[in-house]
Amino acid sequence: MTGEFTAPLQGGTALEATGLAKRYRGTWALRDCSLSIPAGRVVALVGPNGAGKSTFLRLAVGLIEATQGSVRVFGEPVGQRAAALARVAFLAQDKPLYDGFTVAEMLRFGRRLNPGWDDALARQRLAELDIPLRRKVGRLSGGQQAQVALTVAVAKRPDLLVMDEPLANLDPVARHDIMRSLMTAVAETRMTVVLSSHVVSDLNDTCDWLVVLNRGQVQVSGEIDELLSTHHLLSGPVGLADGMAARTPVISDSRTERHAALLARTGTGAPLLDPRWEARGVGLEELVLAYLRRPDAAVLPRPTLTRS
Numbered sequence: 001m002t003g004e005f006t007a008p009l010q011g012g013t014a015l016e017a018t019g020l021a022k023r024y025r026g027t028w029a030l031r032d033c034s035l036s037i038p039a040g041r042v043v044a045l046v047g048p049n050g051a052g053k054s055t056f057l058r059l060a061v062g063l064i065e066a067t068q069g070s071v072r073v074f075g076e077p078v079g080q081r082a083a084a085l086a087r088v089a090f091l092a093q094d095k096p097l098y099d100g101f102t103v104a105e106m107l108r109f110g111r112r113l114n115p116g117w118d119d120a121l122a123r124q125r126l127a128e129l130d131i132p133l134r135r136k137v138g139r140l141s142g143g144q145q146a147q148v149a150l151t152v153a154v155a156k157r158p159d160l161l162v163m164d165e166p167l168a169n170l171d172p173v174a175r176h177d178i179m180r181s182l183m184t185a186v187a188e189t190r191m192t193v194v195l196s197s198h199v200v201s202d203l204n205d206t207c208d209w210l211v212v213l214n215r216g217q218v219q220v221s222g223e224i225d226e227l228l229s230t231h232h233l234l235s236g237p238v239g240l241a242d243g244m245a246a247r248t249p250v251i252s253d254s255r256t257e258r259h260a261a262l263l264a265r266t267g268t269g270a271p272l273l274d275p276r277w278e279a280r281g282v283g284l285e286e287l288v289l290a291y292l293r294r295p296d297a298a299v300l301p302r303p304t305l306t307r308s
């Protein structure tokens with residue numbers, strides 16, 4: 001076959017979208033979305049309200065059908081094989097918990113529905129978190145409810161865990177605790193995780209792959225370390241800014257009468273600079289904001305073509 005993405009790492013590809021698009025009546029929520037996520041990654045899916053994040057995640061787990069294109073999970077077309085779906089857990093934005101159930105009943109429910117259910121893992125996680133099994137879910141705090149929902153998802157022992165805004169409505173401590181729990185679960189199970197969030201600063205320490213969706217299109221998809229090492233903030237005299245912008249792709253450009261600050265994709269290694277320029281590294285949030293403000297700028301790895 002030609003035109004297919006290949007697995008970029010020896011672990012294979014967890015999620016692969018090709019020309020994926022979704023239209024709701026007259027509105028395209030997602031357009032021409034092609035990306036490939038290696039297995040074993042913890043992926044941050046970020047973008048403004050209405051960018052298409054939930055749509056992308058729902059397509060990825062087979063909850064809705066694509067208008068165009070396709071999505072594969074571990075090489076299998078989504079929605080066509082029950083065995084493939086058993087490898088995926090989805091944590092929707094409104095946590096799939098029943099307020100009237102006790103935590104123990106939630107676990108029993110999970111055990112009935114999921115053949116690969118790991119009850120020992122679920123109980124151990126909840127004990128470590130001091131969440132009482134006899135407490136009704138509706139009487140837990142928001143942070144504890146989020147932990148129970150995460151526990152139910154992880155106890156399915158999925159190879160791919162997809163979470164739509166798992167940090168929404170949580171305070172900073174609860175958000176931190178959820179991300180720490182997630183890291184422990186990833187270390188124990190080696191699953192691939194894709195999670196959407198608006199709070200980029202919470203994702204810094206946990207995620208190693210970034211996908212930016214903007215206006216229904218994939219703007220960035222890549223390894224976070226590589227993205228950070230190939231972008232710099234360049235500061236220098238405004239008179240030299242146009243020359244610099246002609247040589248280097250500039251993502252954000254801020255100028256005063258005398259001074260210019262350009263967030264640029266400089267490539268690997270220290271940028272070769274006129275000594276009148278200063279370069280410093282950028283943070284994840286700064287990088288994401290710069291791309292979101294420039295919807296026409298994109299950084300996407302070129303797909304590798306296989307030969308037939």
Ligand SMILES: Nc1ncnc2c1ncn2[C@@H]1O[C@H](COP(=O)(O)OP(=O)(O)OP(=O)(O)O)[C@@H](O)[C@H]1O
Nearest residue numbers: 024027028029047048049050051052053054055056
């Ligand atoms: N069921 C639906 N029917 C009609 N339009 C929809 C439906 N679901 C989403 N949309 C539209 O598709 C676009 C993308 O929505 P989506 O929920 O995927 O974005 P999002 O990035 O998850 O947003 P948010 O961050 O606000 O949750 C929006 O314009 C939204 O109004």
